[in-house]
Amino acid sequence: MAKVTDTVAALAQPIVEQAGCTLWDVEYVKEAGEWFLRVYIDREGGVDISHCEAVSRPLSDALDEVDPIEGSYTFEVSSAGLDRALKKPAHFAQCMGQRVDLKLYRPIDGRKEVAGALSGYEEGDVIIDGVRFEKKDVAQVRLHVEF
16 A cells, blocks of 8 residues: 555645646654644745645645545645755755755764755765765754855
8 A cells, every 4th residue: 555645745746736836745744643744845936825725725625535544634735945854865966065954863973963065865875065974864954044
């Protein structure tokens, strides 16, 4: 049986493209005892509420029809955000050379957080400013946002 996120991504892809956007990610997570299905979209020039609505309405109808999730959940469509999480090889390829913030599961050389230019991604290992962090040590990688 396919994962919920894979099923939803397959349903969402044509709807997202029709809205002039790209599908960044799909999450199905439990938070504070409640389930959330989140669809993150992206678009050259940014995503606004009209783009989210253009995806949300038809995708909600498609989800009701296919009904891939047992039980109740909260459905959300939003922008991937400026500080978007990089999870897939395509995300890393698209963001190569950009500044990222990396969080580690445990300290390495006394640090649990590292910021720098994404200079490589190989089989799950993340390379920042030429320093390799093994997949097993990496908790999260996000685009860095300067204020």
